[in-house]
Amino acid sequence: MTTPDGGATRAAPAMEEEGAARTAPPRKEAARPARRGPADPVRTLMHHHQELCARAVDALEIAAGLEAHGVTDRTAARFRHRDVFSLAEELYARVPRADPATTAAAAPGPAAAPAAARGSRSVRGALHLLPGAVCVAAVAALASVGAAPADVRTAVGAAGGVLVVLAVRLGVRSGPLRRRHQGAGPRTAGLWVCWTAGYAVYGDWLLRQLLAGGPDLPYAAPRAAVATAVALAFALAPAAGCAHWFAVRGRRGLAASRGLGELAARVRPLLLATTLLFLGALVALLLGADAVFGDDGTMAVVAAAALGVLLFLARLLAVHGFPEAAATGLASAAALEALALSLVLIARLPGVPPLGLPVEALATAGGPAAVPAVACTAAALGLLVHGLRALTGACAHGPAPSCPAEAHRP
Incomplete structure (x- = not known):
């Protein structure tokens, strides 16, 4: 049997150990290594x-x-x-x-990069202005042979048209309008571009002749919309500038975004602002060309502006990896214009005159230019709606080699 003093003596060490255990900080468990393998998703x-x-x-x-x-x-x-x-x-x-x-060998030297960039920008700027200069030269050449035989005027006009097409082709193959993504895209896209541009220049004259019962070929001399042709040719330069602005701002938005929703919220107003900026530049060109080469009418300006926006949105989609959508928009506008001409011709057959009434009513209300205005506006709005969805993805603003955008975007 122990004494009270002895019991207290034996209990003191136990109490001290218990108090030390309470005050001591808990020991951290050794960090487990992250499991890699089947548990690593x-x-x-x-x-x-x-x-x-x-x-x-x-x-x-x-x-x-x-x-x-x-x-x-x-x-x-x-x-x-x-x-x-x-x-x-x-x-x-x-x-x-x-x-x-390998990467360092492929990259250009830092000293040569600024000079090369300045030189390339100057060359690209000249190429983007080249279609307008060639178009003005072709108009001047046609004016100089105004008293020549019809065959001579036709040959000069055809040569000028071919040179303008080649100049446009050079312009869209360099700078911001150059397609960065792999894949040839639809081979018919160039055909739709030529059709819509050709209709903008000669379509109003042709529709007016068809509605009047003509044209009396081969004696009828086509009348070209010179102001529209010159303005559209010069529009390649502001199109390149707007495309560059959109691409730079889009990459900045991609770098600053932390999610796809945030990126979409940044890109949608950017696309609308870019489209409006190009539209303003194009309208200024059209009004200036009308003042110099003769007024084609208000509806002709509307039709040319709608076509310019359509071509700009189509190229913007193609540049950022959506050539199929671009070709579809251009083909829809070309189909509507061709349908209007076809309905007027079909209405000449016995028993089907009512088929041409919608085109006649539209041309009577707004002039022949109302047909391309409606067709190009509808197609441009369709491409804009599609762009507000397709161009909001990261793949539309990332580097081209790793981004097969067309195959995976809606």
Whole structure:
């Protein structure tokens, strides 16, 4: 049996140990190594997009490539990430980069880059102004042979038209209007461009002749809308400037966005502002050309402005990886214009005169230019609506090699 003093003596150490245990901070458990393997949901994605991740210069390029291949924010959530950008950052951090020696050899030297850029900008600016200059020269050449035989005037006009087409082709193959994405796209897109542009120059005269019962070929001399032709030819320069502005702002929006929804909220007003900016420049060109070469009428200005916006939106979509949509918009406008001419001709057959009444009513109300105005406005609005959806994705603003946008965007 112990004494009270002895019991207190033995209990003191126990109480001290208990108090020390209470006051001592809890020991942290050793951090477990992250499990990689079957429990790592990102590994499969790494192997599937190995080349994209290895060649990317930053995480934004990977995000654009993932979004182009159908990876959305909802898909990223299955990989334990809040959005595509967060998932791209992990892939960029985990996948080793490609051989830097190859990349450095392919990159231009820093000293030569500014001078080369200034020279290339000057050349591109000249190429974008070349169609307008060639068109003015062709108009001057036609005016100089006004008293020549019809065959001579036809040959001069045809030569001028071919030169303008070649100048436009050179202009759209350089600078901001050059297509960056792989793939040839529809081969008929050039045909629709030529049709709509040709109709803008000669379509009003042809429709007026058809409604009057003509034309009396081969004696009828076509009357070209000179002011419209010159303004559209010079419009390539502001189109290139607006396309460059949209591309730069779009890349900045991609860099500043943390999700696809935020990127879409940045790009939609940007696309509307770019379209309005080009429309304002085009209207100024049309009014200036009317003052110099003769007024073609208010409705002709509206029709030419609608065609210019249609061509601009089509090229913008093609540049950013959507050539199929661009060709569809151009083909729809060309089809409506061809349908109007066809209905007037078909109405001459016995028993079907009512088929030409809609075209006659439209031409009576607004003039022959009302037909291309309606056709091009409808097609341009369709491309604008599609662009507000298609150009809001990361793939539309990412580097071209990793972004097959047309195959994966709606």
